[in-house]
Amino acid sequence: MTAATTTSGSEPPLRLVGDAGRRRRERAFHYVFLGSALTSILITAFIMYTVLFEAIDFLTKIDLGRLIADGWFPRRGQFDILTVLVGSVMVAGIAMVVAIPIGLGAAVYLSEYAGPRARKVLKPVVEILAGIPSVVLGFFALTFINPRLVQVIFDDAAGFNLMAAGIGVGILIIPLVASISEDALRAVPTSLREASYGLGARRITTTLRVVFPAAVSGIVAAAVIAMSRAIGETMVVAIAAGGTGGSLRTFDPLGPGQTITAAMAALATGSDQVRGDDGAFESLFFLGLLLFALTFLLNVVGEQFVRRTRQAY
Amino acid sequence: MTTSATSIVVSRSLSARGRDWRGLAFQALLLFSLLLALSVLAVLITDVFTRGWPILQERGADFLTSPLSTRPAAAGIGQGIMGTVLIAIFTALFAFPIGVMTAVYLEEYAVDNRLTRLITVNIRNLAGVPSVVYGLLGLAVFVPLMAGLMGGTGRNVVTASITLSVLVLPIVIITASEALRAVPQTLREGGYGVGASRWDVTRRLVLPAAGPGILTGTVLSLSRALGETAPLVVIGASATFFSTGNQSFLESLFGSFTALPMIVFGWSTRPQDEFRALTAAAIVALLVVTLFANAVAILLRNKYERTW
Numbered sequence: 072m073t074a075a076t077t078t079s080g081s082e083p084p085l086r087l088v089g090d091a092g093r094r095r096r097e098r099a100f101h102y103v104f105l106g107s108a109l110t111s112i113l114i115t116a117f118i119m120y121t122v123l124f125e126a127i128d129f130l131t132k133i134d135l136g137r138l139i140a141d142g143w144f145p146r147r148g149q150f151d152i153l154t155v156l157v158g159s160v161m162v163a164g165i166a167m168v169v170a171i172p173i174g175l176g177a178a179v180y181l182s183e184y185a186g187p188r189a190r191k192v193l194k195p196v197v198e199i200l201a202g203i204p205s206v207v208l209g210f211f212a213l214t215f216i217n218p219r220l221v222q223v224i225f226d227d228a229a230g231f232n233l234m235a236a237g238i239g240v241g242i243l244i245i246p247l248v249a250s251i252s253e254d255a256l257r258a259v260p261t262s263l264r265e266a267s268y269g270l271g272a273r274r275i276t277t278t279l280r281v282v283f284p285a286a287v288s289g290i291v292a293a294a295v296i297a298m299s300r301a302i303g304e305t306m307v308v309a310i311a312a313g314g315t316g317g318s319l320r321t322f323d324p325l326g327p328g329q330t331i332t333a334a335m336a337a338l339a340t341g342s343d344q345v346r347g348d349d350g351a352f353e354s355l356f357f358l359g360l361l362l363f364a365l366t367f368l369l370n371v372v373g374e375q376f377v378r379r380t381r382q383a384y
Numbered sequence: 385m386t387t388s389a390t391s392i393v394v395s396r397s398l399s400a401r402g403r404d405w406r407g408l409a410f411q412a413l414l415l416f417s418l419l420l421a422l423s424v425l426a427v428l429i430t431d432v433f434t435r436g437w438p439i440l441q442e443r444g445a446d447f448l449t450s451p452l453s454t455r456p457a458a459a460g461i462g463q464g465i466m467g468t469v470l471i472a473i474f475t476a477l478f479a480f481p482i483g484v485m486t487a488v489y490l491e492e493y494a495v496d497n498r499l500t501r502l503i504t505v506n507i508r509n510l511a512g513v514p515s516v517v518y519g520l521l522g523l524a525v526f527v528p529l530m531a532g533l534m535g536g537t538g539r540n541v542v543t544a545s546i547t548l549s550v551l552v553l554p555i556v557i558i559t560a561s562e563a564l565r566a567v568p569q570t571l572r573e574g575g576y577g578v579g580a581s582r583w584d585v586t587r588r589l590v591l592p593a594a595g596p597g598i599l600t601g602t603v604l605s606l607s608r609a610l611g612e613t614a615p616l617v618v619i620g621a622s623a624t625f626f627s628t629g630n631q632s633f634l635e636s637l638f639g640s641f642t643a644l645p646m647i648v649f650g651w652s653t654r655p656q657d658e659f660r661a662l663t664a665a666a667i668v669a670l671l672v673v674t675l676f677a678n679a680v681a682i683l684l685r686n687k688y689e690r691t692w
Binding site: 093096097100101103104105107108109110111112114115117118121122125172173174175176177179180181184191193195196197198199200202203204205206207208209210211213214215242245246249270273274275278279296299300302303304305306309310315332335336339340355356359362363366367370371374 | 390404406407410411413414415416417418420421422424425427428431432435481482485486488489490492493494502503506507508509510512513514515516517518519520521523524525550553554557581582583604607608610611612613614617618620645648649652653660663664667670671674675677678679682686
């Protein structure tokens with residue numbers, strides 16, 4: 072638009088801005104694209120509104136003393152937050168113990184050891200693992216991981232337990248850990264490795280003493296984001312942890328238990344029946360707020376670490 | 385101090401003899417963890433196939449077309465396949481245009497100001513919101529909206545598709561943005577040099593060049609949407625029998641619905657042994673759909689991946 076005014080006085084040789092119709096069309100497209108970009112803000116606003124509004128509704132409806140009870144039994148009016156928080160943290164913790172070593176090991180191998188041809192084959196296979204729906208891993212956790220692994224190692228493990236669910240969630244987040252930490256490792260400049268080799272260091276020394284420290288914030292980011300994903304994972308726990316009817320507060324990973332997400336799935340499964348004055352239906356949104364806040368916090372922390380890797384080089 | 389430490393390492397490394405057992409063991413450990421991840425995948429697929437195969441072999445087309453039922457011998461996944469196909473179509477229809485247009489705005493139109501940064505950060509945060517929370521959004525916003533517009537309960541395929549397209553929108557935007565960013569600046573400058581407008585450059589040069597990448601991202605996010613269960617559970621997909629007798633197409637869009645992952649969830653929580661095999665067979669169908677979509681996306685990317 073400024074092109075025409077720069078040659079003020081004399082007529083420009085070409086009208087580069089084009090006619091009014093073209094300018095109008097350009098502006099129209101600009102606003103259409105801006106409009107769709109603003110949709111994402113609208114979505115966030117709707118999510119915040121939904122969970123906040125309904126959660127506040129829940130908190131005003133019930134006696135706040137009910138947030139501390141023997142367990143999470145929404146249909147009996149017992150809404151013990153600690154029960155679901157402890158369950159979520161236990162499942163996520165077990166998942167991390169499974170996913171971090173395996174995912175990180177795979178990432179280091181793919182980034183530092185595998186040749187280009189092996190990488191080209193192995194990486195897509197890891198990506199396929201990421202494409203397995205979580206409901207499938209729930210079934211696998213219930214019918215394979217529990218009877219063939221957990222109950223073989225621990226005799227007293229129940230038919231539904233947090234351990235099997237945690238391992239299932241762990242398998243689910245292996246590709247995430249592998250992919251974020253591999254990105255971090257590959258972002259380390261080759262010159263650092265060459266300098267290390269130049270000093271006569273072996274590959275193991277280079278990997279552990281040079282590449283790994285340089286990529287550490289990306290690896291921490293992988294762990295934090297994986298934790299957030301593990302806490303938000305619903306179906307594996309809903310199927311394998313056995314908290315459908317509610318759960319007592321428990322610290323035993325070998326027994327059934329309830330997580331924030333599984334409690335939500337259990338409430339929603341009969342959501343048309345639970346509408347009543349006891350707040351059971353609204354507690355769904357309270358759990359949603361709790362989950363949203365927790366994962367948001369972890370994501371923000373993880374994002375900070377990711378940014379730090381980007382700034383380093 | 386550093387120089388002496390370095391020289392110690394150097395001299396030790398140079399004077400070392402024989403095989404580096406420690407290094408080999410480390411490499412073996414890394415390879416082991418990679419292979420462990422891959423063997424989990426192999427075990428999962430073999431286990432599910434061996435459990436589900438008898439059902440698919442004995443009942444074949446009958447299982448794939450029969451409606452839901454509480455009787456294991458009659459239960460099938462026909463309604464689930466129907467629901468999943470409809471959800472795939474509608475989710476793509478909703479998420480693809482908005483996602484690509486947003487990516488075009490962010491990469492081709494937006495200037496780096498506060499609003500743009502807000503949108504970008506917001507999209508990254510949305511990508512990290514657990515899927516079950518999107519279900520709450522569907523339950524509190526889209527279900528009542530649909531019930532108001534179309535009557536009925538509002539718990540239908542269209543509501544599910546809107547919810548799932550909101551869920552995958554951030555992924556579509558992020559992958560499409562990456563594809564657009566990979567298009568070299570010289571291509572755009574060439575376009576502007578011959579007098580093309582921004583929209584001309586976007587439509588004629590940038591979008592065709594970024595097309596394969598955008599398509600790959602969309603297929604990947606669609607396959608994610610098809611496997612999602614938690615949002616469907618929350619907005620109230622059906623996992624038990626419902627009649628779809630002589631419905632018109634429109635009625636099937638706005639009536640009760642189910643989808644493959646929802647059937648897997650519903651059946652896997654049933655205690656009877658017969659349902660274990662049925663669940664496995666339904667999982668085989670679900671895996672065929674999602675893994676096929678994934679494989680297509682990965683192949684597309686490998687085929688069209690080019691460095692400029």
